[in-house]
Amino acid sequence: MSSLVWVEIDRDAPEHNLRQLRAGSAAGVIACAVVKSNAYGHGAAQIASLLPSAEWFGVNSLEEGLELRSFGITRPIILLGHVPLSELRSAVDADLRLTVYNRETIAALDSLPAGAPAAKLHVKVDTGTARQGVLPEDLEGFLELVKGCRAVTLEGLSTHFANIEDTTNHAYAEMQIRRFNAALATTERVVGRLPFIHTACTAAAILFSSTHFTMLRSGIGLYGMWPSRETMISAREKGGAVAQFRPALSWKTKIVQVKTIPEGSFVGYGCSYRTMRKTVLGVLPVGYADGYDRAMGNRAYVLVRGRRAPVIGRICMNLCMVDLTDVPGARLEDEVVLLGKSGDEQISAETMAEWAGTINYEVVTRISPLLPRRIV
Numbered sequence: 001m002s003s004l005v006w007v008e009i010d011r012d013a014p015e016h017n018l019r020q021l022r023a024g025s026a027a028g029v030i031a032c033a034v035v036k037s038n039a040y041g042h043g044a045a046q047i048a049s050l051l052p053s054a055e056w057f058g059v060n061s062l063e064e065g066l067e068l069r070s071f072g073i074t075r076p077i078i079l080l081g082h083v084p085l086s087e088l089r090s091a092v093d094a095d096l097r098l099t100v101y102n103r104e105t106i107a108a109l110d111s112l113p114a115g116a117p118a119a120k121l122h123v124k125v126d127t128g129t130a131r132q133g134v135l136p137e138d139l140e141g142f143l144e145l146v147k148g149c150r151a152v153t154l155e156g157l158s159t160h161f162a163n164i165e166d167t168t169n170h171a172y173a174e175m176q177i178r179r180f181n182a183a184l185a186t187t188e189r190v191v192g193r194l195p196f197i198h199t200a201c202t203a204a205a206i207l208f209s210s211t212h213f214t215m216l217r218s219g220i221g222l223y224g225m226w227p228s229r230e231t232m233i234s235a236r237e238k239g240g241a242v243a244q245f246r247p248a249l250s251w252k253t254k255i256v257q258v259k260t261i262p263e264g265s266f267v268g269y270g271c272s273y274r275t276m277r278k279t280v281l282g283v284l285p286v287g288y289a290d291g292y293d294r295a296m297g298n299r300a301y302v303l304v305r306g307r308r309a310p311v312i313g314r315i316c317m318n319l320c321m322v323d324l325t326d327v328p329g330a331r332l333e334d335e336v337v338l339l340g341k342s343g344d345e346q347i348s349a350e351t352m353a354e355w356a357g358t359i360n361y362e363v364v365t366r367i368s369p370l371l372p373r374r375i376v
Contacts, residue, residue, distance in 0.1 A: 306343020
């Protein structure tokens, strides 16, 4: 089926990137590939099929977990977000691991009918992010509550870092590591040693081997992107091998109209752009409904025939316009690269993030899930 806007996924990139993330890990440390939010916009079905060596998958919601099961994935899947109390049985029946931190969740699991499968639980500790998680001072009581629940198996402990990738000063992350180690000691005293201890997002996996424990739980690096410039700088300052990530995603469209407009013509809504010369205008069938950020109007460029073509005028819901004057021979239905390579030119997610005033995570995650993802 043809499409005017689509995403291409490099077949070899996810496994390559996973090998880069594993490089500093001890033998026996397994990997949980985080494929939440449609695999950071890359396509959950496609990415899962391209990660045969990932032992686990991580998603945010029950719906995402059930979707992976519908793809035929039988490997362990952990739900990192909240599962509605009324839907816990569905998660347990699908053999989805639960991240828990609410007493109400434990009570609801304890009230499931006799004969229900045992729920496999991972307690999340809030070590300083102030998001989901049990506060350290409440952990012992929470673990005792879990111990008293008849229909659960406690198999994991986790946390998440607040300031490990946005800075080169890792004092706060190191404090969180100390808090987690204290929580781990409490857990071992109350319930014994657990098989799955996981804290390592991409930045932690790269910078702190002390966060690896028994399982990496990484996302952005799998897709060939650094969490931040600061993470890359910190990795280089530590010395040794630096991860060589390969971007997995390209985003493309086609020109749907070419026309020449005179000098002094206004382009798009609000008349925010006025041509300074006779201009060859290209119309592209992509807009903010597809995830192409409205902030990129009059700031971004696309690649056509290996050349840069500036985006002119405002980004519309389903369209945007580009200046093709300096792209000789550009014609109807020529391929246009929004994100990726064309000839010697490249547009990265980081470049797009600068245009839009955001981060690379958001650039790729907001690409519409309705667009086809093609493995190439």
